[in-house]
Amino acid sequence: MTLQLVSRIAPQEYVSEVCAYNRLASALKDRFIKRVLFLHGTKSMTKAVPFLPDLSEEGIEVVDVLFNGECSNNEIERMIDILKNKQLDAIIGLGGGKVLDTAKAAGYKAGAVPVILLPTMASNCAAWSCLSVLYKDNGECIGHEIYPQQTSLVLVEPRVILDSPVDYFVAGVADTIAKWYESDLLLQQADRKSIALFFSREAARQCLEIPLAHAEKAIQDMKQGKLSEDWVQVMETNIMASGLVGGFGDEYARATAAHAVHDALTIRPETHHLLHGIKVSYGILVELMIEKKYEEMNRLLPFYRALNLPLSLSDLSLSGLSNTEIREIAVSALKPTSLIHMHPMKCTVDTVYDAIIGLEEWARQNSVK
Known part of the structure; x- marks a missing residue:
C-alpha cells in the first residue's frame, strides 16, 4: 500500500489559558466575522456561560443552535442549511468531540467558512485535528473524513474543562495512548525519511509517556477541582499531542487496529453508552494481542486497573456473547x-x-482475586 504524507499540522491559532474566551470577540473581528452560527450542547453551554463574552455587545450577530447529539450526515446538512440560508460568516462549535466534528464538517462543506472551536472536554483530539468521525443517527460509527481546511481558532478555557465529567477525561487519556500503539509500527516501517514523520513519532511517544507518568495524579486533581500542572499537562496532551501525531504523519500515523475494533463494537447497541476512548482502550489490548506484545499488555495492566479501563468483553457490557456474535464483531472490524x-x-x-478470544483468556488470568 502506498501511503501519502500531507501534513495538516495544527489549527491556525490555538490559545490555552485562563480567560481564553475573552479573546473571542476580537478574534472574530480580526477575521471580519460579523454573523456566526453558535453550535453547542445544553450541558456544555451551561458550564461555559460564566466565562463567555456577550458577542452581541460587540456587534456580532449570533444564531444559537442546539446540537442534536450525533455527528451524522443529517446533522451536518442541518448546519450547512443554516449557514447558507442565513448567510453566516463562520461557525463556532462549543462542546465535546461530536459537536466540534460537526462544526468542522459543516464549515468545510458549506464553502470553507471559518471554524472556531471551544472544547469543553479533553476527551479526544477533535479540537486539534482537521477531520471528523461520522456516525449514523443511531450512534453507529461509519468512518471519518479529512478536510483540507484547518480550524481557524481554538480557545481552551481550562476551568471549563476542569469542570467537565471526569469519565470523559479518562476516556481522553485512553484515546491518547492509542496514538502510540496504533502509529508505532507504521512509523517504524515508513518507506521514506521525513522530519514530519520524526515529529509525528515523537508526539506519539509523548501520548504514551505523559499519561503513564501523570494521568493518575491528574485525575485525582480533577476530582478535587484542582487546576494543577499535572492536570494541565495531561489535558493538553489529550488535545494537542494526540492531534499532532496524525497532523504531522498523515497516513503513516493514522489510527489502525484499536480504532477499527472501536468501530466494530458500535454495531452492538449494548456499547453505545460507552465513551469513544473506553472502547478504543479495549481495542488497544486487542491490537497488542494481534501483535503478540504480551509484555506490553502486562506493563499496561496496572494503568488500566487504576483508570478502570476495560480488559474484557464483560467490561463492555458484552458478557455472554456467542462465538458467532464475537465473529460478527471481527467481521465488522474488517469491512472494506x-x-x-x-x-x-x-x-x-x-x-x-x-485476538478477542485470546484477550478473554488473558483477562481471566489477570482478574483480581
Missing part, C-alpha cells in the same frame, strides 16, 4: 473501509477473532 487495513500485519477476520 476499516482502518485496520492500514495495519502492517495484514489482519484477517480470524486474526481479530482469535
Whole structure:
C-alpha cells in the first residue's frame, strides 16, 4: 500500500489559558466575522456561560443552535442549511468531540467558512485535528473524513474543562495512548525519511509517556477541582499531542487496529453508552494481542486497573456473547473501509477473532482475586 504524507499540522491559532474566551470577540473581528452560527450542547453551554463574552455587545450577530447529539450526515446538512440560508460568516462549535466534528464538517462543506472551536472536554483530539468521525443517527460509527481546511481558532478555557465529567477525561487519556500503539509500527516501517514523520513519532511517544507518568495524579486533581500542572499537562496532551501525531504523519500515523475494533463494537447497541476512548482502550489490548506484545499488555495492566479501563468483553457490557456474535464483531472490524487495513500485519477476520478470544483468556488470568 502506498501511503501519502500531507501534513495538516495544527489549527491556525490555538490559545490555552485562563480567560481564553475573552479573546473571542476580537478574534472574530480580526477575521471580519460579523454573523456566526453558535453550535453547542445544553450541558456544555451551561458550564461555559460564566466565562463567555456577550458577542452581541460587540456587534456580532449570533444564531444559537442546539446540537442534536450525533455527528451524522443529517446533522451536518442541518448546519450547512443554516449557514447558507442565513448567510453566516463562520461557525463556532462549543462542546465535546461530536459537536466540534460537526462544526468542522459543516464549515468545510458549506464553502470553507471559518471554524472556531471551544472544547469543553479533553476527551479526544477533535479540537486539534482537521477531520471528523461520522456516525449514523443511531450512534453507529461509519468512518471519518479529512478536510483540507484547518480550524481557524481554538480557545481552551481550562476551568471549563476542569469542570467537565471526569469519565470523559479518562476516556481522553485512553484515546491518547492509542496514538502510540496504533502509529508505532507504521512509523517504524515508513518507506521514506521525513522530519514530519520524526515529529509525528515523537508526539506519539509523548501520548504514551505523559499519561503513564501523570494521568493518575491528574485525575485525582480533577476530582478535587484542582487546576494543577499535572492536570494541565495531561489535558493538553489529550488535545494537542494526540492531534499532532496524525497532523504531522498523515497516513503513516493514522489510527489502525484499536480504532477499527472501536468501530466494530458500535454495531452492538449494548456499547453505545460507552465513551469513544473506553472502547478504543479495549481495542488497544486487542491490537497488542494481534501483535503478540504480551509484555506490553502486562506493563499496561496496572494503568488500566487504576483508570478502570476495560480488559474484557464483560467490561463492555458484552458478557455472554456467542462465538458467532464475537465473529460478527471481527467481521465488522474488517469491512472494506476499516482502518485496520492500514495495519502492517495484514489482519484477517480470524486474526481479530482469535485476538478477542485470546484477550478473554488473558483477562481471566489477570482478574483480581
